[in-house]
Amino acid sequence: MDYEKLVCAAIEAKQRAYAPYSGFRVGAAVAARSGRIYTGMNIENASYGATVCAERTAVFKAVSEGEKLIEAVAVVSDSEDYVFPCGICRQVLNEFAADDLKIICCKSNGDSAVYTLSELLPHAFK
Secondary structure, three states, X not given: OOHHHHHHHHHHXXXXXXXXXXXXXXXXXXXXXXXXXXXXXXXXXXXXXHOEOHHHHHHHHHHHOOOOOEEEEEEXXXXXXXXXXXXXXHHHHHHOEEEEEEEEEEOOOOOEEEEXXXXXXXXXXX
């Protein structure tokens, strides 16, 4: 898997984030087993519960196109710290994850760290 291509797709998606309330733009890109890349960005709402994270946007786009297995995901933001999927997103990723799902967490300066889903979601609900 070309992690650089995945990160670049997530950076591009971040530019389309709708984050007027938090100001915290997030972009994500998932690589499906088919080889296709699906992107997503956070989309906020005045009713905060209706907000959706970038990772879930990307996964739901992939699943809506018939994908059932995600092999990698990249997550980017404008933060100087690494950005990680939230708990709900980790559980959604788990639903469609390949056994060795890789999560590329990035800083705004381009540094990245790669984790497995099992490292970020031990004892996942199945």
